[in-house]
Amino acid sequence: xxxxxxxEPSPAAADPIxxxxxxxxxxxxxxxxxxxAIQSALIDPDSDGDETYxxxxxxxxxxxxxxxxxxxxxxxxxxxxxxxxxxxxxxAWNRAEEVVDFADRNGQTIIGHHLVWHSSVPSxxxxxxxxxxxxxxxxxxxxxxxxxxxLQDRVEDTVNRFEGRIGYWSxxxxxxxxNGSWRPSIWQRAYPNPVxxxxxxxxxxxxxxxxxxANAKLYIxxxxxxxxxxxxxxxxxLVKRLRNDNVPIHGVGFQTHRKLTDGLTGFADxxxxxxxxxxxxxxxxxxxxxxxxxxxxxxxxxQAEVYGRAVRACLDVxxxxxxxxWGFTDAHSWIGTVFHIGWGRATVLTNTLxxxxxxxxxxxxxxxxxxxxxxxxxWWRLDDWVAPDDAAMVASDVSGHGRPxxxxxxxxxxxxxxxxxxxxxxxxxxTQATTTGPVLxxxxxxxxxxxxxxxxxxxxxxxxxxxxxxxxxxxxGFNVASQKWYFSMADTYAQGPGFYQVFSTVxxxxxxxxxxxxxxxxxxxxxxxxxxxxxNAAVAPPASFLPKASTGSLRIGAALNGRHLAGSISxxxxxxxxxxxxxxxxxxxxxxxxxxxxxxxxxxxxxDGSSRPEVIRWLGTPDQMPNALRLTAGPNxxxxxxxxxxxxxPQVLRTDRSYSVSAWVNLEATGxxxxxxxxxxxxxxxxxxxxAGKWSFAIPSADADVVTMQVVNGPTAVAGWTHLVGVYDxxxxxxxxxxxxxxxxxxxxxxxxxxANTLHLxxxxxxxxxxxxxxxxxxxxxxxxxxxxxLIPARS
Ligand code: XIL
Numbered sequence: 006x007x008x009x010x011x012x013e014p015s016p017a018a019a020d021p022i023x024x025x026x027x028x029x030x031x032x033x034x035x036x037x038x039x040x041x042a043i044q045s046a047l048i049d050p051d052s053d054g055d056e057t058y059x060x061x062x063x064x065x066x067x068x069x070x071x072x073x074x075x076x077x078x079x080x081x082x083x084x085x086x087x088x089x090x091x092x093x094x095x096x097a098w099n100r101a102e103e104v105v106d107f108a109d110r111n112g113q114t115i116i117g118h119h120l121v122w123h124s125s126v127p128s129x130x131x132x133x134x135x136x137x138x139x140x141x142x143x144x145x146x147x148x149x150x151x152x153x154x155x156l157q158d159r160v161e162d163t164v165n166r167f168e169g170r171i172g173y174w175s176x177x178x179x180x181x182x183x184n185g186s187w188r189p190s191i192w193q194r195a196y197p198n199p200v201x202x203x204x205x206x207x208x209x210x211x212x213x214x215x216x217x218x219a220n221a222k223l224y225i226x227x228x229x230x231x232x233x234x235x236x237x238x239x240x241x242x243l244v245k246r247l248r249n250d251n252v253p254i255h256g257v258g259f260q261t262h263r264k265l266t267d268g269l270t271g272f273a274d275x276x277x278x279x280x281x282x283x284x285x286x287x288x289x290x291x292x293x294x295x296x297x298x299x300x301x302x303x304x305x306x307x308q309a310e311v312y313g314r315a316v317r318a319c320l321d322v323x324x325x326x327x328x329x330x331w332g333f334t335d336a337h338s339w340i341g342t343v344f345h346i347g348w349g350r351a352t353v354l355t356n357t358l359x360x361x362x363x364x365x366x367x368x369x370x371x372x373x374x375x376x377x378x379x380x381x382x383x384w385w386r387l388d389d390w391v392a393p394d395d396a397a398m399v400a401s402d403v404s405g406h407g408r409p410x411x412x413x414x415x416x417x418x419x420x421x422x423x424x425x426x427x428x429x430x431x432x433x434x435x436t437q438a439t440t441t442g443p444v445l446x447x448x449x450x451x452x453x454x455x456x457x458x459x460x461x462x463x464x465x466x467x468x469x470x471x472x473x474x475x476x477x478x479x480x481x482g483f484n485v486a487s488q489k490w491y492f493s494m495a496d497t498y499a500q501g502p503g504f505y506q507v508f509s510t511v512x513x514x515x516x517x518x519x520x521x522x523x524x525x526x527x528x529x530x531x532x533x534x535x536x537x538x539x540x541n542a543a544v545a546p547p548a549s550f551l552p553k554a555s556t557g558s559l560r561i562g563a564a565l566n567g568r569h570l571a572g573s574i575s576x577x578x579x580x581x582x583x584x585x586x587x588x589x590x591x592x593x594x595x596x597x598x599x600x601x602x603x604x605x606x607x608x609x610x611x612x613d614g615s616s617r618p619e620v621i622r623w624l625g626t627p628d629q630m631p632n633a634l635r636l637t638a639g640p641n642x643x644x645x646x647x648x649x650x651x652x653x654x655p656q657v658l659r660t661d662r663s664y665s666v667s668a669w670v671n672l673e674a675t676g677x678x679x680x681x682x683x684x685x686x687x688x689x690x691x692x693x694x695x696x697a698g699k700w701s702f703a704i705p706s707a708d709a710d711v712v713t714m715q716v717v718n719g720p721t722a723v724a725g726w727t728h729l730v731g732v733y734d735x736x737x738x739x740x741x742x743x744x745x746x747x748x749x750x751x752x753x754x755x756x757x758x759x760x761a762n763t764l765h766l767x768x769x770x771x772x773x774x775x776x777x778x779x780x781x782x783x784x785x786x787x788x789x790x791x792x793x794x795x796l797i798p799a800r801s
Contacts, residue, residue: 021360025067027371028328032320038114038327039371040068042290044337045100048107059107061333061358068327069108070116070289072339074100076125077159084129085155092158098166105170116289116329117171119178119226120160121210123190130191144191152195153209160210164217175226175258175289176214177207183229185239207243208252215253224256226289231259231272231315244282258289261315262331262340264348265295265307266604273318274403280324281401281409288319290331292351293363294340299350309366312353316370321405334358382451383408383444383579385561387429388421400429400438400561404578410438410561422456422518422575422786423595423659429562433461433571437563444559444579445471447478447494447525448552452580454522454535454592455561459483459515461571468521469577470564472557476503477564479555481523488512492523492534495553496546505546507532517662518573518786520593525552526583537787538593540586587796596657596784598766599801600634604651632801633669633780636767651766658683660690661759663735663788668693668766669800671778672724680729680779682769683760688712689769690760693731695722696772702731702742704757705771715756717742719749726778726800733757734788743794 028039043062047055062069073079079100085092108115119125126142135141147155164174180203182188187203196205207225214223225244230237240257247254257279263269276286293311295304319325332338336356341349353364381404402408412429414436421428429438445451457468463485470480476495484491490513493506513519522535530550533543561577562570578592596606634651658664660683670680677696682689685708693702700719705712717731719742732741735757742749766782767775781800 023065031371038068040066040329041333042070042072045074045103063111069113071104078125078127115171116173119175122178144194149195160213161217168218173222176223178226181236185235222255224258226258228260256285258287260290269314273321276322288328292331294348294351305362309362312363313366320374382581385577388426388575408440412438428573428575431562431570438561439558447555450527450583452524452584455577456575458518459572466570467564467568471555471559472565473553473555478553480564497551507534507544509541538590598782633778653764657764665732665785665789667730667783669780673777678775679769679772683764684762685760692769719744
């Protein structure tokens with residue numbers, strides 16, 4: 006039992022339990038391996054090595070990665086020669102052998118980094134000037150045939166050499182560029198298809214490695230894929246394709262080289278998404294960079310937070326089998342010497358092997374982990390990136406219950422509810438996504454919500470339903486006769502129509518993304534319908550009403566009666582309980598920046614903010630957990646152009662549609678200042694902050710140099726935490742401002758325009774930066790009213 010281990014928070018604790026022991030016992034005994042990269046030079050039995058380093062590496066870890074000792078340029082320092090039609094290789098295995106022997110002596114599993122990596126091409130391979138003038142390996146130095154032979158020999162000979170001794174191989178590393186395109190390499194050209202293509206060499210490398218050691222687990226390794234990035238989506242598509250082609254790939258390695266301000270939000274979801282493809286997932290090279298100067302104080306705590314989140318994410322996902330650190334002491338981290346000069350204190354132990362807060366935090370997470378509370382019954386995001394030509398497509402259930410929905414006739418290409426996102430697209434005839442069994446017990450209280458956009462309002466349609474024997478037990482959809490949203494439930498004994506339903510008072514607009522929620526509140530005997538997070542209508546069936554039990558599938562975009570949706574759906578959530586009004590409102594938020602020591606977004610869209618300069622300050626002393634963003638000006642910076650700000654990319658809001666922005670702010674200077682803004686090209690599309698000494702929400706009339714400012718002013722801006730909400734209501738053509746839940750006089754006949762650039766905290770294109778505190782920023786693509794604003798939780 007994990008709970009047996011009590012971990013002392015003090016770094017000076019005597020004989021702490023090693024991480025490998027805590028890790029093995031974690032997850033109620035279904036534990037993980039915990040490891041580190043080590044360097045052969047430091048464990049060299051023939052030279053002095055470093056005894057304390059060796060002892061610690063042996064005692065602390067169940068897993069070891071040779072940091073650089075297995076890469077191609079190290080194992081094959083001289084060009085192969087040709088004899089009798091065969092390549093003769095002059096391998097140098099001594100360094101790798103040292104590490105493998107060390108791990109064998111200590112009963113440690115080994116992960117081999119990496120068989121194929123663009124950055125370890127041996128120096129004998131001829132170079133040419135790259136795009137930036139720096140030398141890169143010349144892909145045309147050898148014929149495609151020879152390139153393939155070299156690659157095959159490298160993979161086969163290396164895996165063969167260590168057959169049975171190296172348990173896991175990083176087969177290919179970093180095959181993508183940041184935007185998700187193939188990274189150019191010497192191997193691409195050897196596989197033209199019809200243009201240089203990486204798929205062939207990747208698939209072949211896995212096949213060759215598997216042929217050389219059928220028992221080794223083979224993974225693909227990548228950085229910058231812990232969040233929802235273009236590269237992560239490309240990697241997902243690749244792994245899916247490899248699996249579909251029966252290529253022997255068993256895992257996906259997330260390098261997890263991060264920095265102190267990374268939220269690592271959504272990491273567990275990302276691990277789960279990959280795990281749903283049937284592979285294991287691993288954290289393979291973790292470090293968290295902070296400044297060299299950070300020997301005490303808040304950066305150490307922020308670092309601990311990032312490590313802690315990663316450990317929890319791995320433990321939360323059953324398919325996550327190990328965490329490997331990229332070095333375990335600041336004395337030998339690659340960060341400060343190679344990757345980010347000045348940011349070298351990236352590991353969990355000091356130069357003298359003393360535990361940093363990060364180490365204690367990892368130990369505490371391993372010892373204290375409990376299964377996440379599962380208060381959802383199912384969650385299908387459907388804003389996915391999955392290739393449209395994939396017949397066996399499945400919408401994974403990210404609630405943790407493992408109730409995937411098989412998609413029939415899925416089509417992409419629709420505008421998702423946020424820029425850059427797709428959605429489930431219903432064709433009105435045959436499309437749907439169905440689970441294999443029931444998700445909800447319909448007689449019990451439940452809540453179901455979805456975002457939906459209709460393209461056709463001339464027929465009855467279903468957004469989500471769950472089957473009873475002969476009809477849906479419940480369904481949410483669009484009713485053509487009334488032109489309203491409906492939520493209906495079938496009655497077990499009813500005569501007549503056999504169901505009860507509630508209609509919305511609002512009329513859906515074709516093409517407008519709308520959040521619809523149906524709640525069956527059994528205790529109160531009510532069917533309740535919410536639209537855009539707001540309670541819209543309710544009915545109370547007679548006391549004789551007994552909801553039909555449901556034993557069949559949950560269907561997205563369809564019902565048993567054959568009605569399908571013509572339009573788009575995303576973010577379908579099911580709960581076996583009644584959600585509060587505040588919870589339903591929260592589900593409509595498209596961005597939440599809690600700013601508790603992190604700039605991460607914990608909403609669905611997981612946009613992590615980055616700050617300029619890299620370090621920002623947080624309120625609270627270093628000993629407390631920081632709980633707000635604090636933006637400061639430079640020392641001699643009267644214009645505040647040096648003040649710190651946070652950038653959130655990509656675009657967060659559609660400013661040509663209704664939206665609301667909520668933020669807590671605290672002033673530490675006078676004059677105009679902006680707390681939240683989203684940029685167009687010449688202007689920010691809105692700014693929430695202080696204008697002419699007053700709280701203010703302002704929208705310029707156009708994205709141009711000469712504009713009129715459309716403004717709602719509030720009371721005089723003063724210091725002290727203040728809650729501001731700016732609202733643009735496209736239908737009413739109004740802008741509104743709420744200051745501490747008090748509505749100010751709105752501005753009428755307002756135009757707002759589309760903006761596609763960064764959302765900022767503390768900055769706008771056309772106004773001075775913020776000086777003071779900003780906290781709990783929430784973004785909604787709906788026009789909130791006072792009722793909903795009063796449901797926004799207090800500052801955390
Ligand atoms: C790094 C090593 O730690 C350094 O010593 C070396 O100079 C460069 O490579 N991603 C990877 C690792 O996959 O192999 C890299 O290791 C770090 C980034």
